[in-house]
Amino acid sequence: MRSFLFVPADSAKKLDKAMTSGADALIIDLEDSVAIEGKAKARDSAAAFLNSTAKAPQRPYMIVRVNGLQTGMTNADLDAIASANPDAIMLPKAEGGASVMHADAKLAVREAINGLPDGYIKILPIATETAASLFLAGTFAGSSARLLGLTWGAEDLSAELGAQANRDAQGRFLDPYRLARALCLVGASAAQVPAIDTVYVDFRDSDGFRRECEEALRDGFTGKMAIHPAQVPIINEVFTPSAEAIARAKAVVDAFAANPGAGVVNIGGVMFDQPHLTRARRLLDQAKVGQS
Ligand code: COA
């Protein structure tokens, strides 16, 4: 999955619009985009939306962002949505593998109550929203078979750090957030799950957004979150491997296949060894995902 579009759960209009946005996944938000007084109504609206779209042809993957474990609201969120079979929950303000295990246990209970198979609902943590979480980014491996990937956030982290900004005048992330981004990437890799890049809130700036998508792809992220439908086609385009990239990767895989036992091959005067083969296979895997 490449594109993950946030939609406030209390907006019927945006939920409806999101269905035709082209996003691979929707993140139906019960957390920061919904005011405290609106939580109960938003939960009902999220469940109704999941039920009404369950059978829609080629529907997006449905993720519900619940309120974090620290808030005391997670149980009510899960009680409201588990019977509507979301594909996954997003766990904000996660602090390492322990919080994934905690959420896993909560989900297991709701799956049993609702007759869903154990492990049906996956978990996508936001791994860098608290200062403490940065020191735990390496602890997600083996936490739960539900782990869908890792993503990261700079807004809550900057609030927690007392920072005045998280980007410089050119729109590039400042050091603490570059650290969070890198920890998400390596933490995901260590846990052998995809890393999904964070949101870009200046949604009218499509050039800056495209640049951030390209940098994320370059560094190893497999997708990016969007807050506005206009960002979705850019994500899908950037994270879908181009025909040239697929052809290059095929050439590497074919060269190794033609030279069984070789650790290194020469393609057009350039050396390719095992890391290049790994990268080529990964790209071909991603190309397959993009087609589905
Ligand atoms: N999902 C679905 N539809 C959306 C959308 C979203 N995330 N964001 C905007 N739209 C719709 C609008 O409703 C509008 O529909 P219309 O043309 O039928 O009126 C259209 O897209 C154009 O929107 P626009 O006028 O450009 O922006 P806006 O002022 O309506 O909305 C935001 C701006 C930021 C409030 C909105 O994009 C949003 O709610 N984003 C998600 C916020 C969120 O979930 N945050 C938490 C994660 S960080």
Ligand code: MG
């Ligand atoms: Mg937040």
